[in-house]
Amino acid sequence: MTLAQIPETALEGPTSLLHTEEMVLNVGPQHPSTHGVLRLVIHMDGEFITKVQNHMGYLHTGFEKTFENRTYQQGVTYAPRTDYLHSFGHELAYVLSVEKLIGAEIPARANLVRVILHELGRIQSHLVMIGTGMLDLGALTLFFYTFREKEALQDIFEDVCGYRMNQGYFRVGGLSQDIPDGWIETVQAFCAKFGSAVDEYQNMFLNNPIFLARTKGVGVITPEQALDWGLTGANLRASGVALDHRKANPYCGFETFDFKIPTATAGDCFERFRMRLEEMRESAKIVSQALERLEPGPVKDPNRKISLPPREELETSMEAVIHHFKLVTEGFHPPVGEVYVPIESARGEVGYYIISDGGSMPYRVKIRAPSFVNLQALEYAGVGGQFADLIAVLASLDPVMGDVDR
Amino acid sequence: MNNTKTLLRNAGLEWQEGALETTAIVSPAKLKDTAEQLQREEWYLLDIVGVDYLEFTVKQPARFAVIYNLYHLGENARVFLKVFLEDGETLPSLYSVWKAANYLEREVYDLVGVVFDEHPDLRKVLTPEDLEGHPLRKDFPLGESPTLFNDGRFLDPSTFRAGVTGKDRGLSGYKGGERAGTSSAPLPPTLEVFTANVEKVKA
Numbered sequence: 001m002t003l004a005q006i007p008e009t010a011l012e013g014p015t016s017l018l019h020t021e022e023m024v025l026n027v028g029p030q031h032p033s034t035h036g037v038l039r040l041v042i043h044m045d046g047e048f049i050t051k052v053q054n055h056m057g058y059l060h061t062g063f064e065k066t067f068e069n070r071t072y073q074q075g076v077t078y079a080p081r082t083d084y085l086h087s088f089g090h091e092l093a094y095v096l097s098v099e100k101l102i103g104a105e106i107p108a109r110a111n112l113v114r115v116i117l118h119e120l121g122r123i124q125s126h127l128v129m130i131g132t133g134m135l136d137l138g139a140l141t142l143f144f145y146t147f148r149e150k151e152a153l154q155d156i157f158e159d160v161c162g163y164r165m166n167q168g169y170f171r172v173g174g175l176s177q178d179i180p181d182g183w184i185e186t187v188q189a190f191c192a193k194f195g196s197a198v199d200e201y202q203n204m205f206l207n208n209p210i211f212l213a214r215t216k217g218v219g220v221i222t223p224e225q226a227l228d229w230g231l232t233g234a235n236l237r238a239s240g241v242a243l244d245h246r247k248a249n250p251y252c253g254f255e256t257f258d259f260k261i262p263t264a265t266a267g268d269c270f271e272r273f274r275m276r277l278e279e280m281r282e283s284a285k286i287v288s289q290a291l292e293r294l295e296p297g298p299v300k301d302p303n304r305k306i307s308l309p310p311r312e313e314l315e316t317s318m319e320a321v322i323h324h325f326k327l328v329t330e331g332f333h334p335p336v337g338e339v340y341v342p343i344e345s346a347r348g349e350v351g352y353y354i355i356s357d358g359g360s361m362p363y364r365v366k367i368r369a370p371s372f373v374n375l376q377a378l379e380y381a382g383v384g385g386q387f388a389d390l391i392a393v394l395a396s397l398d399p400v401m402g403d404v405d406r
Numbered sequence: 407m408n409n410t411k412t413l414l415r416n417a418g419l420e421w422q423e424g425a426l427e428t429t430a431i432v433s434p435a436k437l438k439d440t441a442e443q444l445q446r447e448e449w450y451l452l453d454i455v456g457v458d459y460l461e462f463t464v465k466q467p468a469r470f471a472v473i474y475n476l477y478h479l480g481e482n483a484r485v486f487l488k489v490f491l492e493d494g495e496t497l498p499s500l501y502s503v504w505k506a507a508n509y510l511e512r513e514v515y516d517l518v519g520v521v522f523d524e525h526p527d528l529r530k531v532l533t534p535e536d537l538e539g540h541p542l543r544k545d546f547p548l549g550e551s552p553t554l555f556n557d558g559r560f561l562d563p564s565t566f567r568a569g570v571t572g573k574d575r576g577l578s579g580y581k582g583g584e585r586a587g588t589s590s591a592p593l594p595p596t597l598e599v600f601t602a603n604v605e606k607v608k609a
Contacts, residue, residue: 376508
């Protein structure tokens, strides 16, 4: 029952059935359901929410200022730390923007590895979203199942670059190093098993009566509202707008892969959860296709002004030593210009608006953080329902606080 | 791309030729009308960027710029509306046009210090309430300390950074932008240029 369904007479006057004094409720900043460090100030009229105010910034570390004082290549370290669940998305958005600025050429193998990791990252992020989202709604079991697969993915990431989180594996001009032997087989084995794992999740929550009761018809966002609030990603597609930059503005050769964009029309919490589930299947499809196309080859732009020379060359070539020294101490100088390349991360459109003044450090970097924009919808979609609904809406919007606060 | 230009021409906008992204410059007075017209033509606001051009190497019309990142679904087109303004000038809030402007304008206000008139709730959003100033302005101090070496030499961070900005060619005499793409003839950084520059810096 929503506030609108209660007759006016029951709410007003001295014979009111409900005591209607407004109450202000504080949630967070340390609260398991806020997915990080988010504080909500909620105005409640009886059981119903009349106003939601988000207070964020608890994780603000000034990434954009830090970017301005590091070389372009060093920036790769900071980009993944914004959205720590889909790090590869931010990393990719950053390097694509810089590459457009300097005109780097990416070898085919590097591009395919980027696609694979980008999509595996999306799967990892959605696994966390579904697992912790269900945890918020009181269902603990699914959390253990999704984290089983997440663990396997983190092992895959660790194999490729040594880090389980915040990888920083991409470089402007390619990758930091080639993938290790046997890695392709590991990922293939993961993809082969993953389909049945998704079926398992589907059985566990799409048919769960408690989950259906708590999410169906809750936090409805119409397509007009979604676009007005600047929503992107799965949250927008759940409302029926099929915008996906992998199809609309392809990057890294996504136009050559065969995959579908799941959309729904209801725009409620249930569909937002279901979108993530369907997207995981599509991502696994893309990964399998990319693995088949992988062929041996270079993983860096051969241009010595962008990529570090190979280690062996340093022993024989003076030029290589100079290049190495200049790239490490000073970095390359892109031309004056402003650039923006959007990509589709697990949370929506990520893009780095980079302004170059011709120096070896960006003059200004603005991160288009999807979580920050998506979180605005909570102030509208959360109103009118009960407090328990707000938790479902927050979980279904899937913000990552590192991405919100940067 | 041509469709984008038709759409922009319909809205009476001029874009900069030769830029990497389609950017149209709008005066602060016309911003709201332009935004309303674009909103009617189904452009959506995705992001707002605030820039302080105080230390920029190329002369800009004013110190600050606010850049609106707009997207058109039907044409998959993107345009950046750029508004230049001086310190102390204000911009009309676009909250009444696109609700997405709510947090985005608050962020620009918080980090760059541009004030948006008629914003319903213009408060800080990311920095702590007791922090004075706007961190993304170029004159905001970084709070770093010089690195001291054993023999009394020290590395002053701001001097070090001055050597690697676009203002001069650096120690190698090489500026990567001149070689972007394949059109311009490559100019390898020879040892002579390098040593000559080192001498120049020493002198």
